[in-house]
Amino acid sequence: MMKLLLNIILILLLMPINAFADGHLTSPSTREMDRVNWMEFQEWIPSKINTVLLPTGTLEPHGVANNGADNTAPFAISTTIAKRTNAMVAPTLAYGMTGSLAAYPGAFRMSAGVYKPFIKEILQGLVKNKFRNIIIINGHGGEQTAILKEVAAGVANEHGVRTLVINWWSFAADITQQVFNENGGHAAWNENAFIQAIDPSLIQQDRYSDDLATPFPQNGSWSATPFPSSIGLYQEGEGYIKFDQQKADEYYKKVTDKIAAFIIEIRAKWNKAGL
Numbered sequence: 001m002m003k004l005l006l007n008i009i010l011i012l013l014l015m016p017i018n019a020f021a022d023g024h025l026t027s028p029s030t031r032e033m034d035r036v037n038w039m040e041f042q043e044w045i046p047s048k049i050n051t052v053l054l055p056t057g058t059l060e061p062h063g064v065a066n067n068g069a070d071n072t073a074p075f076a077i078s079t080t081i082a083k084r085t086n087a088m089v090a091p092t093l094a095y096g097m098t099g100s101l102a103a104y105p106g107a108f109r110m111s112a113g114v115y116k117p118f119i120k121e122i123l124q125g126l127v128k129n130k131f132r133n134i135i136i137i138n139g140h141g142g143e144q145t146a147i148l149k150e151v152a153a154g155v156a157n158e159h160g161v162r163t164l165v166i167n168w169w170s171f172a173a174d175i176t177q178q179v180f181n182e183n184g185g186h187a188a189w190n191e192n193a194f195i196q197a198i199d200p201s202l203i204q205q206d207r208y209s210d211d212l213a214t215p216f217p218q219n220g221s222w223s224a225t226p227f228p229s230s231i232g233l234y235q236e237g238e239g240y241i242k243f244d245q246q247k248a249d250e251y252y253k254k255v256t257d258k259i260a261a262f263i264i265e266i267r268a269k270w271n272k273a274g275l
């Protein structure tokens, strides 16, 4: 009986600490680094929050969605999961390494020579601000993914912090199949749905037709620059947009749930390993 009582007291004593560590008990007034002031930042980081989410994207055409879709998606993911992962959200790096779509109106292309040192200094700035877990939520593919991987690994090894890069659309490939019953693509049904879930006003459905899409070349059989369509299909005959709000909302929820759970899992494993 005495032992049981002691156990209960012990559990009660430990509970607020655990709840705190999970970020469920309290939160700062905002999770966004460009909305918080320095005094509040100091109160929370690193003693109560030591994880930061950094959204990275680019400006490039996305069919009937906004040119900034690769920024819209990772920023929305980050703000959606910030509380449950007990993280802050760094300002989005909205200029990126647009590749074969760089010629389209409104697109921007940063070269590797500029992007690589720039993203490295951003990560080092997050280290200087005492974040121990630096999670890049990336919205844009191509060369940018390789550079993010390399730079994030370098910063982790140089500074003794933990870094993780998540390319959301690849990470969500199984959920794309599950929700839409087919493969997706660039600015195809999956990515368009993700943006539709975040802000339907960014989608101009009346401009859409299936011939805005081209299947990506299989097995290096051809290449074209600029790519002839801003909608690229991973698989021929799959990924054409159907504008189903319910599926869009389901997709958004499942993808963000998966990303949040993964971050929590990786961080717990880092902690357990004492890294």
Ligand SMILES: [Zn+2]
Binding pocket: 062, 069, 070, 139, 140, 186, 187, 191
């Ligand atoms: Zn995109």
